[in-house]
Amino acid sequence: MSKANVKVVSTKPYEGQKPGTSGLRKRVKIFQQEHYTENFVQAIFDSVKPEGFTLVVGGDxxxxSKPAVQKIIAIAAANGVKKLIIGKDGIFSxxxxxxxIRKYKANGGxxxxxxxxxxxxxxxxxxKYNVSNGGPxxxxxxxxxxxxxxxxxxxKLVEGPEVDLSKIGSTEFAGLAIDIIDPxxxxxxxxxSIFDFGLIKSFLHGPSGQKVLFDGLHxxxxxxxxxIFVDTLGLPESSVQNCVALPDFGGGHPDPNLTYAHxxxxxVEKGQIPFGAASDGDGDRNMIYGAGxxxxxxxxxxVIADWAHVIPYFKGGLKGLARSMPTSGAIDYVAKAKNVEFFEVPTGWKFFGNLMDAGRLSICGEESFGTGSDHIREKDGLWAVVAWLNILAAANQDKPGTGIKDILLAHYKKxxxxxxxxxxxxxxxxDAAHKMVSALDAAIKDQSLINQTFDSATGEFAVAQAFVFDYTDPIDGSVSRNQGQVLRFxxxxRVVFRLSGTGSxxxxxxxxxxxxxxxxxQFEKDTAEGLKGLIEVALRISKLKEFLGRDKPTVIT
Structure with a gap:
């Protein structure tokens, strides 16, 4: 491509283009501002020097999305990118x-x-920019x-006609090779290649099979x-709902939790469906929910870690288990029983990726409905859903009629x-959030909370530890500080407070x-009942209501 074809556009910086744990997220109208999206894409290319690169492009x-893909194509062509692999219609979960990225050995995405x-x-x-291991x-x-x-x-960009994203096949744009593929x-x-689809299919179509409902939340x-469910496992079309992907997610909030996946x-409750599941907007989160x-x-x-031996991918054993710091310690006990290495990392999938690349981690999860393994370097909603079906299928071989609740109660007993x-x-x-965090930091620094006892509706809670969670990566030695404030009783x-970076x-x-x-x-108690007193104490210690002016949370999960 001749340099004469490259157009250089003068621009000025926009404030606040700081990528968080999952890239740059803002309102659409902000991205639509003149030069805003182009600035950020060029900043990515200036940082990674993509000359000769093969990059994957797509999204939810x-x-x-489609205008953004066209902008990326034009800027990639001007910055020496060799090839783009784009999902049909700009789609990739x-x-x-x-x-x-991993399968085709791309340089990133x-x-x-x-x-x-x-x-x-x-x-x-x-x-969001992902690197060559497929992770953030x-x-x-x-x-x-x-x-x-x-x-x-x-x-820099190259002007030209828009690339037709609707047709699978190879094309080119100003010397830039483009493969549009089935996403x-x-x-x-x-x-x-990971799960026993034969076993799952036999279970779902057998006498002890359970009705399934998957909700894509558009x-x-x-x-x-x-x-997966209709074409491969042979389930009826009624097994999936809200599975037409829409640019506005049907006006809903595509977050698979009890509040938004109503x-x-x-x-599930109306039909008394034994196995239900949902995923989020981009497919990396999941919720498992059966009737009751x-x-x-x-x-x-x-549970997935405990039952890993029934999943073909893990037949050789587990390398290690991990969770994000705010996630409950349930997986810690599994790691100890299986005598495998265990890690507690900050929130952000990239921390798991380092451990996976080093061959020290097999299965991991975040409390924010993210679960996955070393098959890729992102959390994977549908992977978790199929893992549960694989586990139920195996459990029903030994004990027909086993459902989600039976699996959970057996886990708690163990x-x-x-x-x-x-x-x-x-x-x-x-401002209010940072004032609350500062007040907690001061109490942690002077250790004034230690040995204090707080009454609640369900008994007393005495503070044993108060600290800010810092993490030193065991692979590259990098240090991540201020990852959350922790109170142990x-x-x-345990109570954890954390400012999130995923909002816009x-x-x-x-x-x-x-x-x-x-x-x-206690095993069959409602979660709210089991945590009632501890929540009272957490709100009192943090003075959250006074600082934030909120009587109740936006979402409880």
């Missing part, structure tokens, strides 16, 4: 994109997603991108779910139960509460 299909955040012209958009860019790259956005003065095919093949997983909860049986993400990853919940206070005043209970405006304060018990009389 939310509003503004986040796990599928991670797999494509640009993912267009704001994950579980609402979509549409008045809602959110996002751009580490901080040294995101920091470099941010520095570039603060000083950018020009970006589902490779991912389905990956899952078929996110990207719709076509993937139909390929369409699944209502259908909700599986917390913390319990889900622990390991104890970690009652766990998360309270999200979304779009609160950033004498009975082993304001601040989100997350409160995590966990109480562990080995008392069988």
């Amino acid at each position: 299909g939310r509003f503004f 986040t796990p599928a994109a991670s797999n494509i 640009i993912l267009l997603t704001a994950s579980h955040n609402p979509g549409g012209p008045d809602n959110d958009f996002g751009i 860019a580490p901080e040294n790259i995101t920091d470099k991108i941010y520095e570039k956005t603060k000083s950018i003065s020009e970006y 589902v095919k490779d991912y389905l093949e990956l899952l078929e 996110g990207v997983t719709g076509p993937y779910a139909r390929a 369409s699944l909860v209502e259908a 049986a909700f599986v917390t993400p913390s319990d889900s990853v622990a 390991y104890g139960r970690s009652f766990f919940s998360r309270y999200d206070y979304e779009e609160v005043s950033s 004498a009975d082993g209970s 405006q304001g601040a989100t304060v997350r409160l995590y509460v966990e109480r562990y018990t080995t008392d069988p009389s």
Whole structure:
């Protein structure tokens, strides 16, 4: 391509283009500002030097995705990118994109997603860069991108006709090779290589088979779910709902939890469906919910780890287990029983990726409905759903009629139960949130909370430890500080406070509460009942209501 074809556009920096743990997320109208998207894409290219690169491009299909893909094509051509692999119609679930990067040995990828955040012209958009292992860019790259956005003065592009994203096949744009591929095919093949689809199919169509309902929440997983559940496992079309991917997610909030996935909860309860599941906007989160049986993400990853031996991919054993710091300790007990290495990492999938690349981690999870393994370098919603079907199929071989609740109660009997919940206070005043965090930091620093006892409706809680969670990566030695404020109590209970970086405006304060018990009389209790007193104490210590002016959270999970 002649340099004469490259157009250099003068620009000025925009404030606040700092990528968080999952890229840059802002309102669509912000990305639509003149030069805004182009600035950020050029900053990525200035940081990674993509000359000769093969990059994967695609996303969750939310509003503004297709214009953004065209911008990326034009800028990539001007910056010496050799080849783009793009999902048909600009679509890739986040796990599928991670797999494509790894399978085709691409140098990285640009993912267009704001994950579980609402979509549409008045809602959110996002751009994330993934590296060659298929995982999110580490901080040294995101920091470099941010520095570039603060000083950018020009970006480069090649003008030309839009590339038709609707046709699978090879094409080119100003010397840039472009492969437009089926976004589902490779991912389905990956899952078929991991799980025992024959066993699952026999179980679902056998005498002890359970009715299944998957809810795509109008996110990207719709076509993937139909390929898995209807086309491959032979389930009826009624086994999937809300599986047409829409740019605004049907006006809903594509976050698979008890608050936002009410369409699944209502259908499962109404039809008394034994196995229900949902995924989020970009397909990396999941919720497992059967009639009368909700599986917390913390319990889900622990159960999958405990039953890993029935999944063909793990027949050789587990390398290690891990969870994010705020996630309950349920998986810790599994790691100890199996005598495998265990890690507690900050929130952010990239921390798991380092351990996986070093061959030290097999299965991991985050309490924010993210579960996965070393088959890719992102969390994977449909992987977790199929893992549960594989486990149920194996359990029913030994004991027909085994359901989700039976699996959970057997797990608690073996390991104890970690009652766990998360309270999200979304779009609160950033100033108020930081004042609350500062007050807690001061109490942690002077250790004034230690040995204090707090009354509650369910008994006393005595503070045993108070600290800020810092993490030193055992692979590369990098240090991540201020990853959450932790209070541990004498009975082993734990409370964590954390400011989230996944929202597009304001601040989100997350409160995590966990109480562990080995008392069988507690195993079937409602989560709210099991945590009532501890939540009272957490709110009192943090003075959250006074600081944030909120009587109740936006979401409880």
